[in-house]
Amino acid sequence: MSETPSSAPASRAGISRRRLFGAVGAGAALAGAGAVVGRVTAPGTDAGHAGTVPFRGPHQAGIVTPAQDRMHFVAFDVTTDDREEVIALLRRWTEMAERMTAGREATEDGATGEGPYHPPTDTGEALDLDASQLTLTIGFGPSLFDRFGLSDRKPAALQDLPHFPADNLDPARSGGDIAIQACANDPQVAVHAVRNLARVAFGTASVRWSQLGFGRTSSTSTSQQTPRNLFGFKDGTNNLKAEDPASLAESVWVDADDDQAWLAGGTYLVARRIRMLIEQWDRAVLQEQEQVIGRTKREGAPLGKTGEFDELDLESKGPDGPFVPVDAHVRLASAQHLGGLKILRRGYNFTDGSDGFGHLDAGLFFIAFCRNPLEQFVPMQRELARRDALNEYIQHVGSAVFACPAGPAPGEYWGQALFEA
Numbered sequence: 001m002s003e004t005p006s007s008a009p010a011s012r013a014g015i016s017r018r019r020l021f022g023a024v025g026a027g028a029a030l031a032g033a034g035a036v037v038g039r040v041t042a043p044g045t046d047a048g049h050a051g052t053v054p055f056r057g058p059h060q061a062g063i064v065t066p067a068q069d070r071m072h073f074v075a076f077d078v079t080t081d082d083r084e085e086v087i088a089l090l091r092r093w094t095e096m097a098e099r100m101t102a103g104r105e106a107t108e109d110g111a112t113g114e115g116p117y118h119p120p121t122d123t124g125e126a127l128d129l130d131a132s133q134l135t136l137t138i139g140f141g142p143s144l145f146d147r148f149g150l151s152d153r154k155p156a157a158l159q160d161l162p163h164f165p166a167d168n169l170d171p172a173r174s175g176g177d178i179a180i181q182a183c184a185n186d187p188q189v190a191v192h193a194v195r196n197l198a199r200v201a202f203g204t205a206s207v208r209w210s211q212l213g214f215g216r217t218s219s220t221s222t223s224q225q226t227p228r229n230l231f232g233f234k235d236g237t238n239n240l241k242a243e244d245p246a247s248l249a250e251s252v253w254v255d256a257d258d259d260q261a262w263l264a265g266g267t268y269l270v271a272r273r274i275r276m277l278i279e280q281w282d283r284a285v286l287q288e289q290e291q292v293i294g295r296t297k298r299e300g301a302p303l304g305k306t307g308e309f310d311e312l313d314l315e316s317k318g319p320d321g322p323f324v325p326v327d328a329h330v331r332l333a334s335a336q337h338l339g340g341l342k343i344l345r346r347g348y349n350f351t352d353g354s355d356g357f358g359h360l361d362a363g364l365f366f367i368a369f370c371r372n373p374l375e376q377f378v379p380m381q382r383e384l385a386r387r388d389a390l391n392e393y394i395q396h397v398g399s400a401v402f403a404c405p406a407g408p409a410p411g412e413y414w415g416q417a418l419f420e421a
Contacts, residue, residue, distance in 0.1 A: 049068075049069070049132060049133065049185035049186075050130045050131075050132060050133070050185075051130070051131065051133055052101060052102055052103055052131045052133065052134075053065055053101060053131075053133050053134070053135050055097060055098045055101045055102070055136070055407075055408075056098070056407055056408050056409065056410060057407040058265055058406060058407055059253065059265055059266075059267075059406060059407045060137045060138070060266070060404055060405070060406065060407045060408075061101070061135040061136070061137065061407070062135030062136065062137035062181055062183050062346075063137060063220075063252070063267060063344070063346070063369050063404070064220055064221075064241075064242040064248060064252075064344070065133075065135050065183070065220065065242075066133075066219075066220055066221040066223060066224055066242070067183070067216040067218060067219060067220045067221075067224065067346055068132070068133050068134075068135070068183040068184050068185045068216065069184075069185045069214065069215065069216060070183065070184055070185065070186065070187040070189075070190050070212075070213065070214055070348075071181065071182065071183050071190060071211075071212070071213035071214075071216075071348045071365070072182045072187075072190040072191050072193070072194045072210065072211075072212055072213075073179065073180075073181050073182070073210060073211045073212075073213065073271065073365065073367070074179065074180050074182075074194050074197075074198065074207055074209075074210040074211075075141070075175065075176025075177075075178070075179045075207075075208045075209050075210070075400060076176060076177055076178045076179070076180075076198075076201060076205040076206065076207060076208060077176060077177050077205060077206055077208045078144065078147070078177045078178065078204065078205045079203070079204060079205055079206050080203070080204045080205075081147070083148040083149065083419070085203075085204050086148060086204065086205075086419070087413075087419050088204075089200070089201060089204045089205060090413050090414050090415050090416075090419070091413040092200055093138075093180075093197055093200070093201075093413075093414060094408060094412075094413040094414045096196060096197060096200070097136040097193070097197070097414070100126075100131075100134060100136070100192070100193045100196070101131060101134045101135060101136060101193075102131060103130060103131030103134075105122040105126075105127070106121065106122040106123075106193075106196040107121040107122055110122030111123070111124035111127055112124070122196060123192065123195055123196055123199070125188055125191070125192050125195075126188060126189050126192035126193075129186055129188060129189055129192075130186070130189075131184075131189065132184040132185040132186040132189045133183075133184060133185050134182065134183070134184040134189050134190065134193060135181075135182070135183050135184070136180060136181070136182050136193060136197075137180065137181040137183075137269075137404060138178065138179070138180050138181075138404065138405070138414045138415065139178070139179045139180075139181075139268075139269045139402025139403055139404040140158075140177070140178055140179075140402055140403050140404075140405075140415065140418065141158075141175060141176045141177050141178065141179065141400065141401070141402050141403075142154070142158050142159055142160055142401065143175065143176070143177050144177040144178065145158070148419075150418065150419075153260055153262060153418060154260075155254075155258075155259045155260045155263055155403055156259055156374075157258075157259065157268060157372045157373055157374050157375070158268070158373075158401065158402075158403045159373075159374065159401070160175065160399075160401065161270070161373070161377075161378065161381075161399050161401055162378065162382075164381055164382060164385040164396065165385045165386060166385065166391060166395065166396075167385075167396050167399070168395050168396065168397055169396065169397060169398060169399050170397050170398055172208075172209060173209045173211075173273055173397060173398035174209075174398050174399045174400055175208070175399075175400050176208045176209070176400055176402075177205070177208075178205060178402075179269065179271070179400065179402045180194065180197060181269070181367070182194050187212070187214065191212070194210065209398070211273060211350060211365050211398075212350060212352075213347075213348025213349060213350050213365045214348060214349055214350070214351075215227060215228075215348065215349040216346075216347070216348055217229045217235040217236060217345075217347040217348060217349060217364055218235060218236030218239045218345040218346055218347055219236060219239060219241070220239065220240075220241060220242055220344065220345075220346060221241055221242045221243065222241050222242075222243050226300060226308065229276075229349060229364055230276055230278065230349050230351075230362055230363065230364070231276060231281055231289070231293075231393070232289075232297060233289075233293050233295060233297055233300065234295070234300035234308060235347075235364075236345045236347075237295075237300055237308055237309065238312070238334070238335070239344065239345045240252065240342055240343070240344040240345075247342065248344070250342075250371070251342045251343065251344070251370060251371055251376065252267050252343075252344050252369050252370060252371055253265060253266070253267055253371060254266050254267055254268075254371055254372075255371075258371070258372070261417075262405065262417035262418045263403055263405060263406075263417075263418075264406060265405075265406030265407070266403065266404050266405040266406045267369045267370065267371065267404050268369065268370055268371070268372065268373045268401060268402070268403055268404065269367065269368070269369055269401065269402045269403075269404050270343075270366075270367070270368045270369075270370065270373050270377045270400075270401050271365070271366065271367050271398070271399070271400045271401070271402075272365075272366040272396055272398065272399050273350075273363070273365055273366075273396070273397050273398030273399075274363045274364045274365070274366050274394050274395070274396055274397070275361065275362075275363045275394065275395045275396075275397050276362055276363035276364065276393065276394055277359075277392075277393045277394065277395070278359070278360045278362055279359055279360070280392070280393055281393045284393075290303065291303070291325050291328060291389070292328065292329060292389045292390050292392075292393070293328065293329050293330060293390070294312075294324045294325065294328030294329055294330035294331055295308075295330055302323070302324060302330065303323045303324050303325075303328070304316050304318065304323030304324065305323075312324065312330060312331075312334055312336060314331055314334070314336055314337065325389065326387075327387050327388060327389040328389060329384070329388050329389065329390040332383055332384050332387055332388050333380065333384060333388075337383075338379065338380055338383065341375075341376050341379065341380055342376070343368040343369065343370040343376050343377060343380070344368060344369040344370065345366070345367070345368050346367045346368065346369065347364050347365055347366040347367050347368075348364070348365050348367070349362070349363075349364060349365075350362060350363060350364070350365050363394065364394075369404070373401055405417055405418060
Protein backbone atom coordinates (compact mmCIF):
# COMPACT_ATOMS: atom_id res chain seq x y z
CA MET A 1 0.00 0.00 0.00
CA SER A 2 2.66 2.41 -1.04
CA GLU A 3 0.19 5.00 -2.25
CA THR A 4 -3.52 4.47 -1.39
CA PRO A 5 -5.19 1.10 -0.67
CA SER A 6 -8.50 -0.29 -1.87
CA SER A 7 -10.56 -3.45 -2.19
CA ALA A 8 -12.21 -5.55 -4.93
CA PRO A 9 -11.75 -8.88 -6.71
CA ALA A 10 -8.44 -8.87 -8.57
CA SER A 11 -8.00 -9.81 -12.21
CA ARG A 12 -4.29 -10.67 -11.87
CA ALA A 13 -3.33 -13.81 -13.72
CA GLY A 14 -1.68 -16.71 -11.91
CA ILE A 15 -2.34 -18.80 -8.83
CA SER A 16 -4.68 -17.14 -6.30
CA ARG A 17 -2.95 -16.88 -2.96
CA ARG A 18 -6.40 -16.94 -1.36
CA ARG A 19 -7.12 -20.34 -2.90
CA LEU A 20 -3.67 -21.53 -1.91
CA PHE A 21 -4.30 -20.48 1.66
CA GLY A 22 -7.63 -22.29 1.67
CA ALA A 23 -5.86 -25.47 0.56
CA VAL A 24 -3.29 -25.13 3.31
CA GLY A 25 -6.00 -24.67 5.94
CA ALA A 26 -7.48 -21.88 7.99
CA GLY A 27 -5.93 -22.87 11.29
CA ALA A 28 -2.55 -21.24 10.85
CA ALA A 29 -1.97 -18.29 13.17
CA LEU A 30 0.71 -15.69 12.73
CA ALA A 31 3.61 -16.52 15.04
CA GLY A 32 4.60 -13.73 17.35
CA ALA A 33 1.36 -11.81 16.97
CA GLY A 34 1.47 -10.92 20.65
CA ALA A 35 4.58 -8.82 20.11
CA VAL A 36 2.48 -5.73 19.49
CA VAL A 37 -0.09 -6.38 22.21
CA GLY A 38 -0.08 -4.31 25.38
CA ARG A 39 1.41 -0.95 26.23
CA VAL A 40 4.68 -0.36 24.43
CA THR A 41 6.04 3.00 25.45
CA ALA A 42 7.08 5.09 22.48
CA PRO A 43 10.29 7.06 22.98
CA GLY A 44 8.49 9.96 24.60
CA THR A 45 11.67 11.17 26.26
CA ASP A 46 13.69 11.29 23.06
CA ALA A 47 14.33 14.76 21.71
CA GLY A 48 12.46 14.02 18.49
CA HIS A 49 9.38 12.63 20.24
CA ALA A 50 8.86 14.83 23.29
CA GLY A 51 7.42 18.32 23.52
CA THR A 52 4.18 19.99 22.54
CA VAL A 53 2.36 20.94 19.35
CA PRO A 54 0.38 24.22 19.40
CA PHE A 55 -3.34 23.55 19.74
CA ARG A 56 -4.57 26.78 18.12
CA GLY A 57 -3.73 28.13 14.70
CA PRO A 58 -5.09 28.66 11.18
CA HIS A 59 -5.45 24.88 10.69
CA GLN A 60 -6.09 22.13 13.20
CA ALA A 61 -3.06 20.28 14.48
CA GLY A 62 -2.76 16.60 13.58
CA ILE A 63 -3.22 17.09 9.84
CA VAL A 64 0.11 18.29 8.43
CA THR A 65 1.84 17.91 11.80
CA PRO A 66 4.74 15.45 11.37
CA ALA A 67 2.95 12.15 11.91
CA GLN A 68 3.40 10.76 15.39
CA ASP A 69 3.92 7.08 16.14
CA ARG A 70 0.59 6.26 17.81
CA MET A 71 -3.08 7.01 17.25
CA HIS A 72 -6.42 6.60 19.01
CA PHE A 73 -9.35 7.45 16.76
CA VAL A 74 -12.90 7.65 18.11
CA ALA A 75 -16.30 8.33 16.54
CA PHE A 76 -19.22 9.53 18.66
CA ASP A 77 -22.98 9.49 18.26
CA VAL A 78 -24.67 12.57 19.71
CA THR A 79 -27.37 11.35 22.10
CA THR A 80 -29.06 14.65 22.97
CA ASP A 81 -31.50 16.74 20.96
CA ASP A 82 -30.47 19.92 22.76
CA ARG A 83 -28.24 22.15 20.62
CA GLU A 84 -26.99 24.04 23.67
CA GLU A 85 -25.83 20.82 25.28
CA VAL A 86 -23.76 20.03 22.19
CA ILE A 87 -22.20 23.49 22.26
CA ALA A 88 -21.47 23.13 25.99
CA LEU A 89 -19.72 19.80 25.30
CA LEU A 90 -17.64 21.30 22.49
CA ARG A 91 -16.60 24.14 24.81
CA ARG A 92 -15.58 21.70 27.51
CA TRP A 93 -13.77 19.43 25.07
CA THR A 94 -11.83 22.42 23.71
CA GLU A 95 -10.66 23.46 27.17
CA MET A 96 -9.59 19.91 27.98
CA ALA A 97 -7.92 19.36 24.61
CA GLU A 98 -5.88 22.53 24.93
CA ARG A 99 -4.71 21.49 28.39
CA MET A 100 -3.83 17.91 27.44
CA THR A 101 -1.95 18.87 24.27
CA ALA A 102 0.14 21.17 26.49
CA GLY A 103 1.03 18.20 28.71
CA ARG A 104 -1.31 19.15 31.54
CA GLU A 105 -4.13 17.28 33.24
CA ALA A 106 -7.53 17.43 31.57
CA THR A 107 -8.69 19.65 34.43
CA GLU A 108 -6.68 21.61 36.98
CA ASP A 109 -5.29 19.12 39.53
CA GLY A 110 -8.03 16.79 38.34
CA ALA A 111 -6.33 13.47 39.09
CA THR A 112 -6.06 13.94 42.86
CA GLY A 113 -7.19 17.46 43.78
CA GLU A 114 -10.92 16.78 44.13
CA GLY A 115 -10.39 15.09 47.47
CA PRO A 116 -10.91 11.51 48.65
CA TYR A 117 -14.70 11.55 48.39
CA HIS A 118 -15.12 12.77 44.82
CA PRO A 119 -14.43 11.01 41.50
CA PRO A 120 -11.25 12.44 39.93
CA THR A 121 -11.88 14.77 36.97
CA ASP A 122 -8.71 13.46 35.27
CA THR A 123 -8.21 9.72 35.08
CA GLY A 124 -4.52 10.03 35.92
CA GLU A 125 -2.77 7.55 33.65
CA ALA A 126 -0.82 10.33 31.91
CA LEU A 127 0.56 11.81 35.12
CA ASP A 128 4.37 12.09 34.87
CA LEU A 129 4.27 11.54 31.10
CA ASP A 130 5.46 14.10 28.58
CA ALA A 131 2.91 15.57 26.14
CA SER A 132 4.64 13.43 23.49
CA GLN A 133 3.54 15.83 20.73
CA LEU A 134 -0.12 15.00 21.36
CA THR A 135 -2.52 16.45 18.80
CA LEU A 136 -6.31 16.31 18.88
CA THR A 137 -8.29 16.85 15.68
CA ILE A 138 -12.08 17.06 15.47
CA GLY A 139 -14.45 16.45 12.56
CA PHE A 140 -18.21 16.47 12.02
CA GLY A 141 -19.98 13.68 10.17
CA PRO A 142 -22.83 13.99 7.61
CA SER A 143 -25.41 12.69 10.09
CA LEU A 144 -24.83 15.58 12.52
CA PHE A 145 -26.18 18.07 9.99
CA ASP A 146 -29.61 16.45 9.95
CA ARG A 147 -30.17 17.88 13.44
CA PHE A 148 -29.69 21.05 15.48
CA GLY A 149 -30.70 23.35 12.62
CA LEU A 150 -27.51 22.66 10.68
CA SER A 151 -28.96 21.35 7.41
CA ASP A 152 -28.31 24.57 5.50
CA ARG A 153 -24.66 24.52 6.63
CA LYS A 154 -23.90 21.02 5.38
CA PRO A 155 -21.21 21.12 2.67
CA ALA A 156 -22.17 19.44 -0.59
CA ALA A 157 -19.00 17.34 -0.45
CA LEU A 158 -19.86 15.92 2.98
CA GLN A 159 -21.67 12.74 2.01
CA ASP A 160 -21.35 9.16 3.12
CA LEU A 161 -18.95 7.44 0.76
CA PRO A 162 -20.52 5.24 -1.89
CA HIS A 163 -20.30 1.48 -1.74
CA PHE A 164 -17.22 0.36 -3.65
CA PRO A 165 -16.88 -3.09 -5.25
CA ALA A 166 -16.07 -5.78 -2.67
CA ASP A 167 -16.57 -3.47 0.32
CA ASN A 168 -17.58 -5.52 3.36
CA LEU A 169 -18.41 -2.67 5.70
CA ASP A 170 -19.41 -3.23 9.30
CA PRO A 171 -21.96 -0.58 10.33
CA ALA A 172 -20.61 -0.79 13.87
CA ARG A 173 -17.23 0.42 12.58
CA SER A 174 -18.56 3.08 10.22
CA GLY A 175 -20.01 6.57 10.33
CA GLY A 176 -20.52 8.79 13.35
CA ASP A 177 -21.68 12.30 14.21
CA ILE A 178 -18.34 13.55 15.56
CA ALA A 179 -14.84 12.14 15.30
CA ILE A 180 -11.71 12.91 17.30
CA GLN A 181 -8.26 11.81 16.17
CA ALA A 182 -5.65 11.66 18.92
CA CYS A 183 -2.04 11.22 17.81
CA ALA A 184 1.01 11.08 20.08
CA ASN A 185 4.38 9.41 20.43
CA ASP A 186 3.27 7.58 23.58
CA PRO A 187 0.18 5.36 23.26
CA GLN A 188 -0.86 6.03 26.84
CA VAL A 189 -0.96 9.77 26.21
CA ALA A 190 -3.29 9.30 23.21
CA VAL A 191 -5.54 6.85 25.07
CA HIS A 192 -5.69 9.16 28.09
CA ALA A 193 -6.89 12.02 25.90
CA VAL A 194 -9.70 10.04 24.26
CA ARG A 195 -10.70 8.42 27.56
CA ASN A 196 -11.16 11.76 29.28
CA LEU A 197 -13.03 13.34 26.39
CA ALA A 198 -15.36 10.35 26.20
CA ARG A 199 -15.89 10.39 29.96
CA VAL A 200 -17.22 13.96 30.07
CA ALA A 201 -19.44 13.35 27.02
CA PHE A 202 -21.76 11.10 29.03
CA GLY A 203 -25.35 12.17 28.50
CA THR A 204 -24.52 14.21 25.40
CA ALA A 205 -22.54 11.82 23.18
CA SER A 206 -21.51 8.18 23.33
CA VAL A 207 -18.71 6.26 21.65
CA ARG A 208 -19.87 4.62 18.43
CA TRP A 209 -16.57 2.97 17.55
CA SER A 210 -12.86 3.51 18.05
CA GLN A 211 -9.54 2.31 16.68
CA LEU A 212 -6.04 2.14 18.10
CA GLY A 213 -3.12 2.44 15.69
CA PHE A 214 0.65 2.10 15.89
CA GLY A 215 3.54 2.63 13.52
CA ARG A 216 2.48 5.48 11.27
CA THR A 217 2.13 4.40 7.63
CA SER A 218 2.88 7.74 6.05
CA SER A 219 5.19 10.71 6.39
CA THR A 220 3.69 14.17 6.41
CA SER A 221 7.04 15.98 6.56
CA THR A 222 10.26 15.80 4.57
CA SER A 223 12.04 15.39 7.92
CA GLN A 224 10.58 11.87 8.27
CA GLN A 225 11.62 8.62 6.67
CA THR A 226 8.98 6.64 4.81
CA PRO A 227 7.56 3.98 7.18
CA ARG A 228 6.44 0.46 6.33
CA ASN A 229 3.04 -1.18 6.54
CA LEU A 230 2.31 -4.68 7.81
CA PHE A 231 2.99 -6.11 4.34
CA GLY A 232 6.59 -4.94 4.77
CA PHE A 233 6.52 -2.27 2.05
CA LYS A 234 7.29 1.40 2.38
CA ASP A 235 4.00 3.24 2.46
CA GLY A 236 3.15 6.74 1.28
CA THR A 237 6.35 7.53 -0.59
CA ASN A 238 4.68 10.18 -2.75
CA ASN A 239 2.56 11.65 0.04
CA LEU A 240 1.96 15.39 0.25
CA LYS A 241 4.23 17.11 2.74
CA ALA A 242 3.89 20.01 5.16
CA GLU A 243 6.79 21.73 3.40
CA ASP A 244 4.75 22.08 0.19
CA PRO A 245 2.11 24.71 1.07
CA ALA A 246 1.08 25.25 -2.55
CA SER A 247 0.08 21.60 -2.96
CA LEU A 248 -1.68 21.62 0.40
CA ALA A 249 -3.67 24.70 -0.63
CA GLU A 250 -4.65 22.95 -3.86
CA SER A 251 -5.45 19.49 -2.51
CA VAL A 252 -6.11 19.68 1.25
CA TRP A 253 -7.36 23.02 2.58
CA VAL A 254 -10.92 24.10 1.87
CA ASP A 255 -11.23 27.61 0.42
CA ALA A 256 -13.92 30.05 1.54
CA ASP A 257 -15.31 30.05 -2.01
CA ASP A 258 -15.57 26.25 -2.22
CA ASP A 259 -18.94 25.97 -0.47
CA GLN A 260 -19.56 26.73 3.20
CA ALA A 261 -17.66 29.71 4.64
CA TRP A 262 -17.50 28.11 8.12
CA LEU A 263 -15.25 25.35 6.74
CA ALA A 264 -12.65 27.73 5.21
CA GLY A 265 -9.19 26.67 6.33
CA GLY A 266 -10.48 23.24 7.21
CA THR A 267 -10.48 19.97 5.32
CA TYR A 268 -12.24 16.61 5.00
CA LEU A 269 -11.13 13.47 6.80
CA VAL A 270 -11.70 10.07 5.18
CA ALA A 271 -11.25 7.01 7.40
CA ARG A 272 -11.21 3.44 6.10
CA ARG A 273 -10.46 0.37 8.23
CA ILE A 274 -8.66 -2.00 5.86
CA ARG A 275 -8.20 -5.59 6.92
CA MET A 276 -5.00 -7.11 5.54
CA LEU A 277 -5.19 -10.81 4.78
CA ILE A 278 -1.83 -11.40 6.40
CA GLU A 279 -1.63 -15.16 6.03
CA GLN A 280 -2.28 -15.12 2.28
CA TRP A 281 0.25 -12.36 1.73
CA ASP A 282 2.95 -14.12 3.72
CA ARG A 283 2.71 -17.11 1.36
CA ALA A 284 3.16 -15.01 -1.77
CA VAL A 285 6.63 -15.11 -3.34
CA LEU A 286 8.64 -11.89 -3.31
CA GLN A 287 8.24 -11.30 -7.04
CA GLU A 288 4.46 -11.52 -6.73
CA GLN A 289 4.47 -9.10 -3.78
CA GLU A 290 6.58 -6.56 -5.64
CA GLN A 291 4.48 -6.75 -8.79
CA VAL A 292 1.27 -6.33 -6.79
CA ILE A 293 2.64 -3.19 -5.14
CA GLY A 294 4.74 -1.92 -8.07
CA ARG A 295 7.82 -1.20 -5.94
CA THR A 296 10.79 -3.13 -4.63
CA LYS A 297 10.40 -4.33 -1.08
CA ARG A 298 13.79 -3.36 0.33
CA GLU A 299 14.43 0.03 -1.26
CA GLY A 300 10.87 1.02 -2.13
CA ALA A 301 11.95 1.95 -5.65
CA PRO A 302 9.43 1.88 -8.51
CA LEU A 303 9.94 -1.29 -10.51
CA GLY A 304 12.53 -0.58 -13.19
CA LYS A 305 14.24 2.04 -10.99
CA THR A 306 16.76 1.89 -8.15
CA GLY A 307 15.83 4.62 -5.64
CA GLU A 308 12.71 5.11 -3.54
CA PHE A 309 12.12 8.64 -4.76
CA ASP A 310 12.90 7.96 -8.43
CA GLU A 311 10.02 9.19 -10.55
CA LEU A 312 7.34 6.62 -11.22
CA ASP A 313 7.61 5.69 -14.90
CA LEU A 314 4.40 4.22 -16.26
CA GLU A 315 5.60 3.95 -19.86
CA SER A 316 8.87 2.00 -19.67
CA LYS A 317 8.67 -1.64 -20.62
CA GLY A 318 10.81 -4.71 -20.25
CA PRO A 319 10.76 -7.98 -22.18
CA ASP A 320 7.63 -9.11 -20.29
CA GLY A 321 5.67 -5.84 -20.50
CA PRO A 322 5.57 -2.65 -18.41
CA PHE A 323 8.03 -2.57 -15.52
CA VAL A 324 5.14 -1.37 -13.35
CA PRO A 325 2.26 -3.80 -14.09
CA VAL A 326 -1.00 -2.34 -15.34
CA ASP A 327 -2.80 -3.51 -12.17
CA ALA A 328 -0.03 -2.56 -9.73
CA HIS A 329 -1.21 -0.57 -6.75
CA VAL A 330 1.20 2.34 -7.14
CA ARG A 331 0.29 2.81 -10.80
CA LEU A 332 -3.45 3.00 -10.16
CA ALA A 333 -3.07 5.29 -7.13
CA SER A 334 -0.56 7.64 -8.75
CA ALA A 335 -1.26 11.24 -9.68
CA GLN A 336 0.06 10.45 -13.17
CA HIS A 337 -2.65 7.82 -13.68
CA LEU A 338 -5.40 9.81 -11.97
CA GLY A 339 -4.99 13.07 -13.84
CA GLY A 340 -3.18 14.85 -11.02
CA LEU A 341 -5.42 13.85 -8.10
CA LYS A 342 -3.62 13.89 -4.74
CA ILE A 343 -4.59 13.43 -1.09
CA LEU A 344 -2.72 13.76 2.20
CA ARG A 345 -2.35 10.36 3.84
CA ARG A 346 -2.04 9.87 7.60
CA GLY A 347 -2.74 6.19 8.33
CA TYR A 348 -1.63 3.72 10.99
CA ASN A 349 -1.10 -0.02 11.34
CA PHE A 350 -3.39 -1.94 13.68
CA THR A 351 -3.68 -5.38 15.22
CA ASP A 352 -6.86 -6.29 17.08
CA GLY A 353 -6.18 -9.87 18.15
CA SER A 354 -7.52 -12.70 16.02
CA ASP A 355 -10.76 -13.13 14.14
CA GLY A 356 -11.75 -16.34 15.91
CA PHE A 357 -10.60 -18.50 12.99
CA GLY A 358 -6.89 -18.43 13.72
CA HIS A 359 -6.18 -15.38 11.54
CA LEU A 360 -4.72 -12.13 12.73
CA ASP A 361 -7.19 -9.24 12.65
CA ALA A 362 -4.67 -6.71 11.41
CA GLY A 363 -4.25 -4.12 8.74
CA LEU A 364 -4.19 -0.45 7.94
CA PHE A 365 -6.38 2.20 9.47
CA PHE A 366 -6.31 4.50 6.48
CA ILE A 367 -6.80 8.21 7.14
CA ALA A 368 -6.67 10.82 4.40
CA PHE A 369 -7.29 14.55 4.31
CA CYS A 370 -8.52 16.21 1.14
CA ARG A 371 -10.22 19.35 -0.09
CA ASN A 372 -13.17 17.50 -1.62
CA PRO A 373 -13.65 13.76 -1.02
CA LEU A 374 -16.17 13.41 -3.86
CA GLU A 375 -13.69 14.81 -6.38
CA GLN A 376 -10.48 13.30 -4.96
CA PHE A 377 -10.92 10.21 -2.80
CA VAL A 378 -13.99 8.72 -4.48
CA PRO A 379 -12.58 8.56 -8.04
CA MET A 380 -9.25 7.31 -6.68
CA GLN A 381 -10.88 4.57 -4.65
CA ARG A 382 -13.26 3.65 -7.46
CA GLU A 383 -10.32 3.05 -9.81
CA LEU A 384 -8.49 1.00 -7.20
CA ALA A 385 -11.60 -1.02 -6.34
CA ARG A 386 -12.05 -2.04 -9.96
CA ARG A 387 -8.50 -2.91 -10.96
CA ASP A 388 -5.98 -3.06 -8.11
CA ALA A 389 -4.09 -6.37 -7.79
CA LEU A 390 -3.79 -5.66 -4.07
CA ASN A 391 -7.49 -6.34 -3.63
CA GLU A 392 -6.75 -10.06 -3.42
CA TYR A 393 -5.03 -9.41 -0.09
CA ILE A 394 -7.15 -6.71 1.58
CA GLN A 395 -10.75 -5.94 2.46
CA HIS A 396 -12.35 -2.66 3.51
CA VAL A 397 -14.46 -3.26 6.62
CA GLY A 398 -15.05 0.26 8.02
CA SER A 399 -15.71 3.66 6.46
CA ALA A 400 -16.42 7.23 7.55
CA VAL A 401 -16.03 10.82 6.39
CA PHE A 402 -15.95 14.02 8.45
CA ALA A 403 -15.63 17.76 7.85
CA CYS A 404 -12.80 19.18 9.96
CA PRO A 405 -13.07 22.93 10.64
CA ALA A 406 -10.11 25.30 10.71
CA GLY A 407 -8.00 25.55 13.84
CA PRO A 408 -9.65 27.40 16.72
CA ALA A 409 -8.56 31.01 17.21
CA PRO A 410 -7.85 32.25 20.75
CA GLY A 411 -11.05 32.12 22.78
CA GLU A 412 -12.93 29.97 20.26
CA TYR A 413 -14.20 26.45 20.83
CA TRP A 414 -14.09 23.56 18.38
CA GLY A 415 -16.74 24.06 15.69
CA GLN A 416 -17.76 27.55 16.80
CA ALA A 417 -17.93 28.80 13.22
CA LEU A 418 -20.39 26.01 12.42
CA PHE A 419 -22.71 26.50 15.38
CA GLU A 420 -22.57 30.29 15.59
CA ALA A 421 -22.07 31.41 11.99
